[in-house]
Amino acid sequence: MGAGDMIAILLGGLLMSASVEPMPAGLVERIAYTESRSYRDAAGWHYVDRRRGSSGELGCCQMTLEAFRIVQRRTGWRHRFADLSDPYTAAVYCAEYLCYLREHTHSWDQATESYNAGLSGRRDNPERAAAYLAKVREAAGKASQ
Numbered sequence: 379m380g381a382g383d384m385i386a387i388l389l390g391g392l393l394m395s396a397s398v399e400p401m402p403a404g405l406v407e408r409i410a411y412t413e414s415r416s417y418r419d420a421a422g423w424h425y426v427d428r429r430r431g432s433s434g435e436l437g438c439c440q441m442t443l444e445a446f447r448i449v450q451r452r453t454g455w456r457h458r459f460a461d462l463s464d465p466y467t468a469a470v471y472c473a474e475y476l477c478y479l480r481e482h483t484h485s486w487d488q489a490t491e492s493y494n495a496g497l498s499g500r501r502d503n504p505e506r507a508a509a510y511l512a513k514v515r516e517a518a519g520k521a522s523q
Contacts, residue, residue, distance in 0.1 A: 423465035437462030
């Protein structure tokens with residue numbers, strides 16, 4: 379286990395403990411798999427599809443610049459957007475953003491839907507949001523190998 383793994387585990391534990399309801403195990407990994415076919419195994423993260431999203435999303439979790447800035451305002455972290463190319467950094471930012479979404483939606487399922495569509499997008503297009511949640515759920519077993 380490398381230093382990046384330890385940082386992600388430590389930060390992930392802190393992030394999850396801040397929530398009333400613990401983050402579902404493997405949620406970040408399932409989002410990474412859904413977004414870029416990336417996965418994590420005993421050797422670490424494998425960032426598979428490195429293309430940027432159609433709206434400029436970056437990293438294995440395909441985070442938007444807006445979501446990145448929300449995490450930075452909440453945490454005071456000083457990474458560059460380009461740093462999301464590192465899967466460990468992307469995973470920690472994804473976890474923090476999910477916690478932010480969970481605070482606004484009061485549900486991990488709705489937070490997951492909002493990860494893809496945004497808070498207003500989940501409300502404006504519930505079919506798309508539900509389809510994304512289904513894809514994330516289907517990624518169980520594929521995201522960690």
